[in-house]
Amino acid sequence: MGLTGFFLITFLIVHCLINSMIFFNDGGETFNHWAHFMGSNLIIRTMEIGLFAFLLLHIFQGLMLWSQNRSARPVRYAVNRPEKNSKWYSRSMGLLGTLILLFLILHLYHFWVPSRMGGIGSIHELEPASLSTYSGQEVHNLYNEMLMVFRENLWVVIVYVLGVFSLFWHLLHGFQSAFQTFGLNHKRYTPLIKGLGVAYSTIICIAFASMPVAMYMNWVS
Template identity: 35%
Template sequence: MSNSKPVLSSSLGRKLIMSLTGIFLCTFLIVHLIGNLQLFKNDEGYAFNNYAYFMTHFTPIKVVSYLLYASIVVHAIYALVLSIKNKAARPVNYAQFDGKANSTWNSRNMGILGTVLLVFIATHMQNFWWKYHNDQVPYIEYQTDLATGNTTSRVLEASEFNDYQVTVENNVETVKARDLYKQVDFAFENPLLVGFYVLAMAALAFHLIHGFKSAFQTIGVSHRKYVPIIEFIGVWGFGVIIPIGFALMPLYFYFVK
């Protein structure tokens, strides 16, 4: 126990914690993107609203969510501490050394990229998480004929909604839910919000291209056999596919829906 505190408070310890929380956040991005692909279904939000309820009420998922929130906070704090200490350790630029020659643009600007992402997370949580958990989204009812598979929907008044319900009567399944899908549709009518989301996803791409590779370097994965694989996943998976997937959602609602 006596040796753990100095290790965790050292520069290497902080980088290790940042790397582990960063990798955890990367796994969350994959799950979150897969779930949010329900937004592209042409079913008036039926699949997405059921997914939203599951993600906010299934106990193991709720526990992971709290770990996620903690990871975001810890990752941001340690990034800030490292930036401050690195700057303090080198208060003036060396006249005969240009750091730009040995570093990429995104590695030099991780602080700026991270700040954009923190503002994005706060905006995203306020628009969707907060309103969903505080009963500030519309309500909807879906009725599915189990014989034909046809689903119809209608908007519910607040007086008609008590909680998420699934009932079956006369071979008709009725689902009452909070309509987070409609809230998404409403939020992305704002072109400024859509533009900010796209900008934030560009920041996410640059942040992950550098951060994903650096995280594995910090935890000691540097074998020549695995480094090219990590770089490929970091660039094409987390730097291209995931940010584009998230960016397409606001663009889809603004231009198509």
């Protein structure tokens, strides 16, 4: 759980950095360039397979934990006050993870599927507006795809913000938890790790949530 979590945490940094390039407000030129790089570079494409494998493994491990931990307490307490000893989001990682997965299915359908499989008869073939020219090479206009998904689609924006909100709580527990799993608990470094986890979760999630909102509100064009 910790190992796959670390990998996904690293992935989110890259994902967030590249997506933040929409805020250059250059009609998505920089963003499209890097999105094209991520979609065409052989090393990145190989890592993408690893990413899906780790994501599936993370989900599988989560389900294993859930089922084993459920059977560890067949008779539940009639009166229980977990709020006195632990954080709600630490106890709700399975629920938060499920919400993130539901969001992720929609998210992949919106962007990953058209950009990776567009060439083989999906919405991009029918949508000539999603192709633009950049530095002499054809790249997918993923930026335009973002605009199409978010502009004037309030419910999509709401679902995305809620998805990122679930991610925030999931990371808030997961970041520091991954270090503990690997045995890194130290008087001096653990408070630092916990602080870093809060900063990481907050920055990543505010950045992600601001993207659909900015597009909906016409802050970037």
